[in-house]
Amino acid sequence: MTITIKGLTKSFDDTPVLRGIDLTVRDGELLALLGPSGSGKTTLLRIIAGLEWPDAGQLVVAGEDWLALSAQQRRIGFVFQHYALFPHMTVRDNIAFGLSVRPRAARPGNAEIAQTVDELLNLLQIEHLADRHPAQLSGGQRQRVALGRALAIRPSVLLLDEPFGALDAAIRRDLRRWLREVHEKTGSTTIFVTHDQEEAFELADRVVVMGDGEILQIGTADDLYDAPACPFVARFMGAVVELPVNISDGRATARGLDASALPVTSAPDGPGRLFLRPDSIALIPDPASPWQLSRKISTGADLRLTLLGPEGQEIPVDLPRRSAPPVEISQTYRLRPSVGALFSDDAAGAAATPIRLSA
Ligand SMILES: Nc1ncnc2c1ncn2[C@@H]1O[C@H](COP(=O)(O)OP(=O)(O)OP(=O)(O)O)[C@@H](O)[C@H]1O
Ligand SMILES: [Mg+2]
Known part of the structure; x- marks a missing residue:
């Protein structure tokens, strides 16, 4: 799914938060959005997800105008910055959630849901945790479950907003490598938000640097390192x-x-x-x-x-x-x-x- 964004703007209470974003994310690409706090990363992700609407601009995904679609119609997998699993549900039920709440006509059968969850538990290497509750998991394990839940609906686009933000450095490194592998297997077009440059470069095909509601530069690690486009970068x-x-x-x-x-x-x-x-x-x-x-x-x-x-x-x-x-x-x-x-x-x-x- 290619994502094409043109001239996207958004203000909150007359304060511009996105000032004309132009961005194309290639089909199957893992793109990192890098930028300081308040630069508009989450807002951009929320607009792509259909949780927020822009004031102007275009959002076209695989040729379809997404601004005409509701969040449900877009089939987005979203792992939030501060993600909470359902505490009263097991890991298995948390992952199955997005499938089991679908309207009857679109809902897969129970056997099919169970099979999808089994596949994800295997992919995420958490089979042994399937029957636990979130309180019985480590932070890193919880993030894997959150990702499993996002992937269960076979999302057209996967949006990850600092999914590892709360974890310590060593676990983040492990999860990064593992996310890269998961991405290679699923091939979902993915946007990953971080304000850690090492994380961005290790994970992503290309990195987008945002500052104050604008895209300042798009490139590989080498591009940004050798030829920053402006003093900010x-x-x-x-x-x-x-x-x-x-x-x-x-x-x-x-x-x-x-x-x-x-x-x-x-x-x-x-x-x-x-x-x-x-x-x-x-x-x-x-x-x-x-x-x-x-x-x-x-x-x-x-x-x-x-x-x-x-x-x-x-x-x-x-x-x-x-x-x-x-x-x-x-x-x-x-x-x-x-x-x-x-x-x-x-x-x-x-x-x-x-x-x-x-x-
Ligand atoms: N619902 C809202 N109402 C008013 N202002 C908002 C709202 N959501 C975000 N903002 C403001 O928009 C700006 C961009 O916020 P955003 O959450 O997109 O930044 P961010 O790059 O994700 O930052 P962080 O790295 O801290 O998560 C901030 O100044 C924020 O205060
Ligand atoms: Mg944010």
């Missing part, structure tokens, strides 16, 4: 070092900065901002540089360094401890980034025209 992707620079002939220049490893861009001459990740900056000893090493901490794997800049600003630099050249407190170093994103101040202010910069 650059920061969101961990480029937390921001250097004020001068752009001349497409290159960033500043005292103590050696940008020679970065490709030339089409950025216009003038003031700009260079976004860097702490782990992609090499330090070259240079007595003429204003950047001075002020702090050095080892985590075993990495050296976490702090450099003090010409205007008193501090930036973090991370080096792999075993392969890092020796560095010493109070010495001065030139910054030599291997990857970076350069935006002219106009673009940085408006978060508009991207100036791409990637090897």
